[in-house]
Amino acid sequence: MLEIISFIPAAMSRDEQYQDLLSNISAMVADETDWISVMATTVCELHHKFDAFNWTGIYRVTEPGILKIGPYQGTHGCLTIPFEKGVCGASARSKKTQLVPDVSKRSDHIACSATTQSEIVIPICTPDGTLIGVLDVDSDEINAFDDTDVKGLEQITTFLGVHYASIIA
Ligand code: SME
Numbered sequence: 001m002l003e004i005i006s007f008i009p010a011a012m013s014r015d016e017q018y019q020d021l022l023s024n025i026s027a028m029v030a031d032e033t034d035w036i037s038v039m040a041t042t043v044c045e046l047h048h049k050f051d052a053f054n055w056t057g058i059y060r061v062t063e064p065g066i067l068k069i070g071p072y073q074g075t076h077g078c079l080t081i082p083f084e085k086g087v088c089g090a091s092a093r094s095k096k097t098q099l100v101p102d103v104s105k106r107s108d109h110i111a112c113s114a115t116t117q118s119e120i121v122i123p124i125c126t127p128d129g130t131l132i133g134v135l136d137v138d139s140d141e142i143n144a145f146d147d148t149d150v151k152g153l154e155q156i157t158t159f160l161g162v163h164y165a166s167i168i169a
Contacts, residue, residue, distance in 0.1 A: 014050075018152025021049050026159060033167050040071035042160060046137070046153075047073035052145075055113060055138035058124070059088050061131055067092055070133065077136075078112045086110035091121040091134045097150055101143040113138065120145040124157045126165040135160075 012020065025045050029038045039058045047056035057072025059081060067081040067088055083089045087109055091098045100119040103109040109119070116138040124133045135157050139145065 014148045015152065017049060018148070018155065021045060021152070022155055022159060025156065029163065035164060035167055036071065038160070038163060038167075042156065043071045043073055046135075046156070052139045052141050053137050054140045055116065055136070058133050058135055059092075060133040061092065067134065074138070075113050078110060081110065087119055087121050088134050088136055091123050092131060095123045095125060095129070095131055097122045097154060099145055099150060101145070115140045117142040118144045120149055120153065122150075122153045122157045124160050124164075126161045128165075132161065132164055 025042050028041055028045070032038050032041070039060075043056050043058060047053050055072065055074030055077065057074070057077055058070040059067035060070045062068040065083045067083070069077050069079050078086075081088045083092045085108065087098045087100055087103075087106065090108060098119075098121045100106045100109065100121075103111070103116055103119055106119075117140055119136065119138045121137075122135045123131055124135060125131050135153060137145070137149075137153070
């Protein structure tokens, strides 16, 4: 009887893909002390990891109550978002992750792209709790994000906050 031995590795779960991603990003930026390089590398790695990520970027806190666009991948993003506006502003105000399965049902959503259907925004804080920005991921698919994304992306923003603190120390 013919025995078929498969050398194709089992597909990684999304949770495993996030762990893989975090390990790649941390290895890539381990010795990097330029914060823009760290943000740009992280955003690039994230954006190309998952097909459902259509816009991936970081908004930075540049003055009290103001978010300004940082490195991003995708089509044009809004340049300035005050804390009182948008899903990004809600995340900045509350320092909590905002998971929006359907942006049409979220009244404060700012539509930078007409094709966006769902969104997740995660705050980026240093270990002492200082907010330095938010990570925003948009998808053209409805309900593209779930608890696996919340966990995986929060691990990445925690890493970014720790790395930023080490750069400015
Ligand atoms: N949708 C965001 C604005 C940023 S863009 O999507 C790139 C918001 O509501 O804050």
